[in-house]
Amino acid sequence: MSPTLNDGEILLSKRPHLIKVGFIYVINHTDLGVIVKRLKGQKNNKYFFEGDNLKLSTPSSVIGPVSRERIIGQAICSLGRKRIRRL
Numbered sequence: 001m002s003p004t005l006n007d008g009e010i011l012l013s014k015r016p017h018l019i020k021v022g023f024i025y026v027i028n029h030t031d032l033g034v035i036v037k038r039l040k041g042q043k044n045n046k047y048f049f050e051g052d053n054l055k056l057s058t059p060s061s062v063i064g065p066v067s068r069e070r071i072i073g074q075a076i077c078s079l080g081r082k083r084i085r086r087l
Contacts, residue, residue, distance in 0.1 A: 001036050004052045004087070009080045011036060013073030019047065024087055026073035027066055036075065037063065047071065 005011065013026050019039065027035050027049065037049035046065035051057025075087045
């Protein structure tokens with residue numbers, strides 16, 4: 001999720017109630033494990049995610065469509081070595 005999130009930062013998340021395009025979510029992916037990605041779209045009760053670093057991030061074609069029950073958190077804040085930032 002670089003440049004938005006960097007290695008070593010702590011991510012605080014909350015249980016999502018509404019799922020909105022453009023927000024960052026924690027996903028329990030069936031093949032990739034727990035990942036953090038930004039929601040890019042929704043269609044037919046499936047959600048489509050991608051990372052902010054399109055060159056180095058896992059492509060959305062690999063992530064594939066994600067069902068609602070796999071979205072386990074919404075990122076609200078990151079804690080870095082020198083700052084706390086709302087997301």
